[in-house]
Amino acid sequence: MKDSALVAVENLVKHFPVRMNFIQMLFTREKKKVHAVNGVSFKIEEGQTLGLVGESGSGKTTTGRLVLKLIEPTDGRIKFMGKDITPLKPKEMRPLRREMQIVFQDPLASLNPYMKIGEAVRHPLVIHKIGRNRIQQREMVLEMLEKVNLRPPEEFYNRYPRQISGGQRQRVVIARALITRPKFVVADEAVAMLDVSIRSQLLKLMVDLKKEFNLTYLFITHDLATTKYICDRIAVMYLGHIVEEGSFKDIYSEPAHPYTKALISAVPEPDPKIMKTKKKMIPSGEVPNAIEPPPGCPFHPRCPHKKAVCSRTFPEVVEISEGHKVACHIYARR
Amino acid sequence: MNRERAVCSLKSLKVYYMTFDGPVKAVDDVSFDIHREETLGLVGESGCGKSTLGSAILKILPRTARIYGKIFLDDTDITALDEREMQKIRGARISMIFQDPMTSLNPIMKVKDHFIETIRTHRPEISEEEALEMAARALAEVGISESRLNDYPFQFSGGMRQRMMIALAIVLRPSLIIADEPTTSLDVIVQAQILELMKEIQGHVRSAMILITHDLGVVAEMTNRIGVMYAGHLVELAPRDSIYYDPLHPYTKALLESVPNTRIEDKELKYIDGFPPSLLNVGEGCRFADRCPKARKVCFEKTPKDLVLEDGRLVKCWLYESEGQVEE
Numbered sequence: 052m053k054d055s056a057l058v059a060v061e062n063l064v065k066h067f068p069v070r071m072n073f074i075q076m077l078f079t080r081e082k083k084k085v086h087a088v089n090g091v092s093f094k095i096e097e098g099q100t101l102g103l104v105g106e107s108g109s110g111k112t113t114t115g116r117l118v119l120k121l122i123e124p125t126d127g128r129i130k131f132m133g134k135d136i137t138p139l140k141p142k143e144m145r146p147l148r149r150e151m152q153i154v155f156q157d158p159l160a161s162l163n164p165y166m167k168i169g170e171a172v173r174h175p176l177v178i179h180k181i182g183r184n185r186i187q188q189r190e191m192v193l194e195m196l197e198k199v200n201l202r203p204p205e206e207f208y209n210r211y212p213r214q215i216s217g218g219q220r221q222r223v224v225i226a227r228a229l230i231t232r233p234k235f236v237v238a239d240e241a242v243a244m245l246d247v248s249i250r251s252q253l254l255k256l257m258v259d260l261k262k263e264f265n266l267t268y269l270f271i272t273h274d275l276a277t278t279k280y281i282c283d284r285i286a287v288m289y290l291g292h293i294v295e296e297g298s299f300k301d302i303y304s305e306p307a308h309p310y311t312k313a314l315i316s317a318v319p320e321p322d323p324k325i326m327k328t329k330k331k332m333i334p335s336g337e338v339p340n341a342i343e344p345p346p347g348c349p350f351h352p353r354c355p356h357k358k359a360v361c362s363r364t365f366p367e368v369v370e371i372s373e374g375h376k377v378a379c380h381i382y383a384r385r
Numbered sequence: 386m387n388r389e390r391a392v393c394s395l396k397s398l399k400v401y402y403m404t405f406d407g408p409v410k411a412v413d414d415v416s417f418d419i420h421r422e423e424t425l426g427l428v429g430e431s432g433c434g435k436s437t438l439g440s441a442i443l444k445i446l447p448r449t450a451r452i453y454g455k456i457f458l459d460d461t462d463i464t465a466l467d468e469r470e471m472q473k474i475r476g477a478r479i480s481m482i483f484q485d486p487m488t489s490l491n492p493i494m495k496v497k498d499h500f501i502e503t504i505r506t507h508r509p510e511i512s513e514e515e516a517l518e519m520a521a522r523a524l525a526e527v528g529i530s531e532s533r534l535n536d537y538p539f540q541f542s543g544g545m546r547q548r549m550m551i552a553l554a555i556v557l558r559p560s561l562i563i564a565d566e567p568t569t570s571l572d573v574i575v576q577a578q579i580l581e582l583m584k585e586i587q588g589h590v591r592s593a594m595i596l597i598t599h600d601l602g603v604v605a606e607m608t609n610r611i612g613v614m615y616a617g618h619l620v621e622l623a624p625r626d627s628i629y630y631d632p633l634h635p636y637t638k639a640l641l642e643s644v645p646n647t648r649i650e651d652k653e654l655k656y657i658d659g660f661p662p663s664l665l666n667v668g669e670g671c672r673f674a675d676r677c678p679k680a681r682k683v684c685f686e687k688t689p690k691d692l693v694l695e696d697g698r699l700v701k702c703w704l705y706e707s708e709g710q711v712e713e
Contacts, residue, residue, distance in 0.1 A: 246431050273573070323606070331577065
């Protein structure tokens with residue numbers, strides 16, 4: 052494995068136990084588990100952005116948390132800056148935390164309502180003991196607020212989260228994530244809650260900040276269209292597996308996996324002419340339960356190209372063109 | 386233009402929420418007609434008043450809301466009706482599909498009881514057996530098997546629940562269906578399934594539909610006409626393709642440009658600077674003026690009138706003052 056990647060995960064697995072009551076426990080021999088992530092591998096080179104796309108329950112958020120070791124993986128390895136961080140204890144992770152940050156979907160839930168914005172942004176500096184004193188830390192916060200376009204920063208410093216709009220709140224969260232000058236940021240549906248016009252502002256800001264601070268993002272989203280503006284590569288997840296990975300162009304104009312094809316054909320485009328001519332390949336039914344995922348390829352019960360082998364083994368990952376990888380038996384090497 | 390009599394028409398509808406600090410003008414002076422078999426899309430961002438408008442037609446607003454202006458359903462002005470008369474209309478002549486079906490269904494009532502209640506409230510002469518038959522037929526229309534009549538709402542997945550809501554909404558064949566963000570909480574593939582179903586259903590129920598959404602992709606496929614709302618005003622109303630390929634109002638233009646699309650050539654993302662104004666005690670002037678690249682002095686001073694252009698389109702903007710007629 053090359054060590055040039057900033058973040059690399061191999062065969063990551065996470066199972067959550069299903070909560071049962073006492074009576075159920077008496078009568079069940081085997082513990083039921085939610086198979087949230089089932090052997091995910093990817094690499095992100097420094098300065099690149101990987102988009103993780105999938106529907107609810109595909110395991111994209113769990114993957115994002117695993118990469119930061121906010122939750123412990125059941126199996127697999129996570130490497131950060133060439134170092135295996137899988138066995139590290141929470142305390143040993145601490146110094147690394149300033150290098151890796153996360154931005155969540157709901158800024159109101161991730162900000163303390165009783166804490167002034169400036170203090171919230173300053174908090175990571177206190178925790179990681181960055182800056183000589185309060186005054187210097189305050190300077191750093193003001194500079195950061197300015198960078199995320201909260202102007203004038205002095206005024207925003209003393210406001211409370213309730214007193215500003217949703218878009219501004221998300222800017223505060225981004226400022227707080229970037230104040231320790233991390234190398235790696237996980238953005239988990241960071242713009243999903245915002246309105247179109249505000250969402251575009253935020254995306255633009257994230258792209259600008261990435262250039263300025265040489266950031267590496269893992270951009271988790273359910274919205275394929277937004278990935279085009281920010282991602283270098285995209286990985287499509289379905290039921291805990293990455294089924295396809297490639298550039299936006301690979302995924303969007305030459306999707307290979309039947310699931311990716313379905314997903315793309317389902318995206319509503321803001322253009323009536325395209326909608327009229329678009330060929331729809333909507334699979335029937337819904338995503339199966341992750342407690343008892345289908346054996347073999349997770350998509351086979353809904354797949355129009357299903358073969359006998361699909362229900363037996365998970366397909367191996369094949370590189371069909373440079374950098375465009377797909378896990379589907381149709382493309383299996385003979 | 387459709388010359389047939391409108392199913393529903395709004396005449397300078399205003400909805401103000403009364404607060405201690407003054408009125409919040411959530412919907413301000415909105416007029417439009419909607420005809421049979423037509424789908425009207427209402428698009429706008431959060432807080433633009435689109436949901437308030439939908440709820441105003443059914444008169445299901447919180448108590449602090451005041452409705453001014455008129456809402457005609459066929460020939461009756463429903464703003465004048467009292468609560469008991471409104472109840473006869475809700476579910477029978479106008480029905481609503483909400484964003485989150487779980488909160489609009491009773492979790493401890495079986496599916497069949499939801500149907501029996503809806504049907505028998507409006508048509509007491511129908512027996513329970515007949516009502517069950519109607520329910521089974523409505524469920525079949527949305528692709529749910531009759532056997533699930535005995536299940537509870539929580540036993541359905543999100544997509545199936547929304548199908549059930551649609552069945553419940555059409556069982557009495559209303560003349561107007563209001564769908565408020567019907568697919569927003571669903572994943573794209575399920576969303577595509579539900580939209581397909583809604584189109585099909587409307588084809589044979591032949592009712593009028595108001596589709597309220599923030600998603601310009603959803604209305605691109607589903608609607609005949611589109612109304613764009615901004616900060617309580619209906620700023621533009623035009624046939625679908627005109628909105629997409631020949632938008633007039635600066636807000637419509639800016640909104641369309643800021644929607645992420647999937648065209649590979651388009652790498653640059655445009656956005657609208659600033660954010661919508663507070664609607665509390667909002668005064669005269671165009672509400673988009675602050676963010677508008679073409680704003681002039683008059684835009685800040687006087688609210689533009691609803692201008693009707695030659696081709697019947699409506700636009701609320703001073704730029705088109707010389708081209709349009711003021712609507713009465």
